[in-house]
Amino acid sequence: MLKVNNVDKSYGTNGFFKNNKQRILRNINLECDRGECLGIIGESGSGKSTLGRLLIGVEKPDNGSIEIDGKSIYDRENRKENISAVFQDYRSSINPFFSVEEAILEPLKIYKSNKNLTRLIDQLLIQVGLSPVYRHRYPHELSGGEAQRVCIARAIATEPTFILLDEAISSLDVSIQLQILDLLKALKATYDMGYIFITHDIQAAAYICDRMIIFKDGQIQETIETNNLPNVKSLYAKKLLHNLITF
């Protein structure tokens, strides 16, 4: 289980003459089980991505702790093979000088050096709906959807317990969004992983998430089961749903 306990995060400095400190996250508490998809919904600037960076260990919280199965993720050994991430900008997520094969190999070389990697890459590409011939292609030869599939293949390569999906479908075309959501659903069942799905698109969140956290100004407004979404309590969550332009 991924557990976030009383996490605070601020940026800026607290000087003698000037106080530039800006609080981004306040007292965040959340839990996500293996096999569960937890949505984090909020507007831009609400602190969703900051929370994401804390979850994958690239930044540390000012206070509080983040644990997977009772072990702090800030010990690199505990983080190993436990959490990986897929980001919004698939173009900058893959080194342009790396072929698809090299991109997927990068984490594997660190974590799974003894396995038959060539066969594993073929399997991973097939898992994400790409033909093994893609292994020699470079990022500029891929469409947005294909590049994001490569990022997903790289994320599942180490068979992590949790994947952080930070606006992972927002830059994709609508038709591709649905394909990627279906792929993520299928992979979750196959690998028994937990997802933290950060998004501003409630409709996409409702499609894939079991629970949603409504986030505003760095604070959790409400946590609600997806099938109980019409019964949100907080004013902000009600406004989010009310202002949604459905099709």
Place this chain on the structure above:
Amino acid sequence: MKILEVKNLNVWDIHTGRIIVHNTSFKLEEGRCLAIVGESGSGKSVTCRAIMKLNKRSLQQTGEIFLKNEGLHQLSERQMRRKRGKHLYMILQNGMTAFDPSCVIKVHLQETLQTHFDWKEKEIEQKMIQAMESVNLKNAKELMHKYPHQLSGGMLQRIMIALALVLEPDVLIADEPTTALDTISQYEVVEQLMKIRQNMKSAIIFISHDLGIVQKIADEVLVMKDGEVVEQDDTQTIFVNPQHEYTKYLINTRRALSDNFKNVMRESLYC
């Protein structure tokens, strides 16, 4: 009354020879809203930048573009500069790149408005404050003295809309103005665009891949695929009875997400 007409527009890359927009024609009536939908790379944005003559130099264009029966394709860059802003106005997807990061918002607004009107600094400030307040921007005077990076994407979008309110353009082109925004900001931007249409009779070209918003705002829809127009009709017909396979595909995929959401909400009041 016909306000904009694009005839046989072709755009291609001179380095690769790749055709980006192929033989595209459409008309826009006064006060109407035409939505251009399609996936990335379909040529939506290039078509609109071709109307503004703002494509990069490596892209060449042929075809005729008439604004109130005046051929824009025949105008020099200097003459075209007078058309942009007052007659043809474009709201860009990313507010952060639409404004110069090195100067405060007020400088932008002044530069644009002084190109088209003989207004003094105070007059410009007054008109802009009024317009910014009407698009729900609080502390407008303070906002004008901020740099783009100090404001959110939604705020910058609304400043671009406020400038449009002051300029009262004949044609307003909105290139994915809601894509980068959250639900609440999206709703507000769409409301403001509808307000512009009602109050100023401006014609709007609305580029988007969000079919929910297109259905709400547009009178007509033009569907583009690989640089070509595959279908064009009024909004109701496109959504109820799409003819082209690609249009059906686009509508069905979005409907899958929407229908699921409606099920979740159990057709409650919010839908």
